[in-house]
Amino acid sequence: MPRFDVVLSTDRSLMTNHHGKEFLGFGTTMPLILPRRFIQWLFCPPIRHRDGVVWQAPYSLRRAEAALVAAGIRAAVIDPDYVPRYVADGARVLIVRHHDWFGLNPPTSTWTAFIDKEPLNVVLFREFIERVRKLKDRYDFKLVVTGPAVWQWLHKPHLVEEYGVDVIVDSNGDREEPVLVNVVRRLLEGKRVPKYIKVGVPDSTPMERMVPIMHASVNGLVEIGRGCPRRCAFCSVGQRPLRWYPLDFIEREIEANVREGVDSGILSCTDVLLYGSSSVIPNPEAVIKVNKLAKSMWRSVGWSHCTLAAALVNRRLVEDVAHMLIDGEKQKLLGVEVGVESGSVEIMRKHMPAKPRPFPVEKWPEIVEQAFALFHENNIVPAATIIVGLPGEREEDVVATTELVKRLRPYRSLIVPMFFVPMGPSRLGREEWFRRIKPYHVDLLMACLDHALYWAERLIDEYMTEKRFAIVRRALKWFLSRVKEYRPRVEEKLRSFAES
Ligand code: SF4
Structure with missing residues (x-):
């Protein structure tokens, strides 16, 4: 099994290729009105991987991975089920990205307004982050959450502490990858990093600093x-x-x-x-x-x-x-x-x-x-x-x-x-x-x-x-x-x- 200093991951609702049919991804936002195993298999089956290193990964995680690797950092996108193994094996930073952490974005929030059942993506994220929380009690690593939907964490500040989030990179801007590289470098060097970092909307990374995805x-x-x-x-x-x-x-x-x-x-x-x-x-x-x-x-x-x-x-x-x-x-x-x-x-x-x-x-x-x-x-x-x-x-x-x-x-x-x-x-x-x-x-x-x-x-x-x-x-x-x-x-x- 390879070793990485930085592991990037997310829950199963996003770490899937929806059977190769992108439109099926909508189904992961549905409340669990039918048996969970069936809904999960239909809309977000597991993705192929080798030792947890996934074949296909969400594009934004790939961009972050490419920027980190180009900066000389050992990083990879890992299947959520394998995160515990890599953390136990010495990964010191876990980066999690999501576009609807708590189901507050549409269409998830539309369903939950009148259907009294939890949506699949909400359940999957909660189970994932609770596993991460337990890992934090056992191993010494930093948890970074990032992406345009991190505003949702600001609506639930108690969960930032409860789940052990160390750094929030709020990146509706376009400068996420260079900021993430700096954050990770500092964390790996044991330096202090602010808990909340806002990446301004008008910022954009110069083209020559953009790194194409590698996988x-x-x-x-x-x-x-x-x-x-x-x-x-x-x-x-x-x-x-x-x-x-x-x-x-x-x-x-x-x-x-x-x-x-x-x-x-x-x-x-x-x-x-x-x-x-x-x-x-x-x-x-x-x-x-x-x-x-x-x-x-x-x-x-x-x-x-x-x-x-x-x-x-x-x-x-x-x-x-x-x-x-x-x-x-x-x-x-x-x-x-x-x-x-x-x-x-x-x-x-x-x-x-x-x-x-x-x-x-x-x-x-x-x-x-x-x-x-x-x-x-x-x-x-x-x-x-x-x-x-x-x-x-x-x-x-x-x-x-x-x-x-x-x-x-x-x-x-x-x-x-x-x-x-x-x-x-x-x-x-x-x-x-x-x-x-x-x-x-x-x-x-x-x-x-x-x-x-x-x-x-x-x-x-x-x-x-x-x-x-x-x-x-x-x-x-x-x-x-x-x-x-x-x-x-x-x-x-x-x-x-x-x-x-
Ligand atoms: S601002 Fe552009 S991307 Fe956003 S909803 Fe309007 S047309 Fe679509």
């Missing part, structure tokens, strides 16, 4: 840029400065995946259609180049996110890229997350006036419908988010969103409602949490559920065509049949919840 990331996800020019008020990610990575950097990260047998991947950023642009107008040449590069190295290519407005600015670009990626053999669909957020022009004007740009905000509902139609015709499948309970929301805003969701029924997609969460680094970080569900919210939630039930079954067949997915496909269909069966009870429960 495979979960489902081949590689970042192609950071930041967003639209700066919606509720969003923490969009507060980072906009920057795009050069093609050779992206190529090295894809190579790291291909070398270790990950033959498909995901281009990740806030808007793949804006790659290489410094505004909200796509740069077609750059978008084609980055997708062409990815397709030349991978069997199939997914996008993490894009915006509906950017798609409509240049329809031809969307058609050309879809045509290039979706060859009908190795790849039949292109999945992407998009933000619909609201069907109300007033809400858009108030909290995200730049989201529809370069189109006027009054056109937002039409933009959504037209972009969904464009995606449908080109086999692009959006998983869209809706935000319920934004500050200042009125009944007519929610009704407008429900009507929009119903009009989107003909287009192949999933629509996920999320309750507003005042995330620490966002501009709405000091607003009230959404807690008052009204009957008109229930109408919207049910419209989203009906949309998902209508499309999910069809998508399972189109999304999981390979023979090796036969069992997972069958399990997902069974799971869906249970959700369908429960649908009337879900509605009844929501309505009584809204009335009370």
Whole structure:
């Protein structure tokens, strides 16, 4: 077994490749309404490893690992079940990263608002950190927690002590890796490190100091840029400065995946259609180049996110890229997350006036419908988010969103409602949490559920065509049949919840 001074890890809800299907990751946020073993196997099975050194790991852990190794520090990403062995074997720092430590982020917090069961990811993290706590009693190592969601620890300060956290690196900025290297160096040298370190939002690491990942990331996800020019008020990610990575950097990260047998991947950023642009107008040449590069190295290519407005600015670009990626053999669909957020022009004007740009905000509902139609015709499948309970929301805003969701029924997609969460680094970080569900919210939630039930079954067949997915496909269909069966009870429960 190799020895490391620094071990990076997280719980099983993130240390998994979700059977190679990234969308299944959503399932880890679900409350345990079905037997845990089944849900855990379906949504976050263990990842392959050798002596605990994992084959694929969350991208952000890979970035931190690469920066530490480049600084001459012996570090590796380790499976959560093997952390005790490496700590016992002399690791002196454990770095844990998560994007929803206590289930406060959507969609986890949306479920828990009305379902009286703990979500799987919350249970898995608690079990993991409790194991770490026990290890701290036996071995001498420092625990560092980091990532954009560490604001959640500030909501639960008693747990910082209870779980023995030594350092919190609050990094919504882009300078996390160099800061982490400094922190780790000081800890290894036995020097004092402040308990809380804030990495400022406007900070960004110069390109020449960025280190590409050395090993495979979960489902081949590689970042192609950071930041967003639209700066919606509720969003923490969009507060980072906009920057795009050069093609050779992206190529090295894809190579790291291909070398270790990950033959498909995901281009990740806030808007793949804006790659290489410094505004909200796509740069077609750059978008084609980055997708062409990815397709030349991978069997199939997914996008993490894009915006509906950017798609409509240049329809031809969307058609050309879809045509290039979706060859009908190795790849039949292109999945992407998009933000619909609201069907109300007033809400858009108030909290995200730049989201529809370069189109006027009054056109937002039409933009959504037209972009969904464009995606449908080109086999692009959006998983869209809706935000319920934004500050200042009125009944007519929610009704407008429900009507929009119903009009989107003909287009192949999933629509996920999320309750507003005042995330620490966002501009709405000091607003009230959404807690008052009204009957008109229930109408919207049910419209989203009906949309998902209508499309999910069809998508399972189109999304999981390979023979090796036969069992997972069958399990997902069974799971869906249970959700369908429960649908009337879900509605009844929501309505009584809204009335009370
Ligand atoms: S468009 Fe998306 S990523 Fe950009 S600020 Fe808005 S919500 Fe955030």
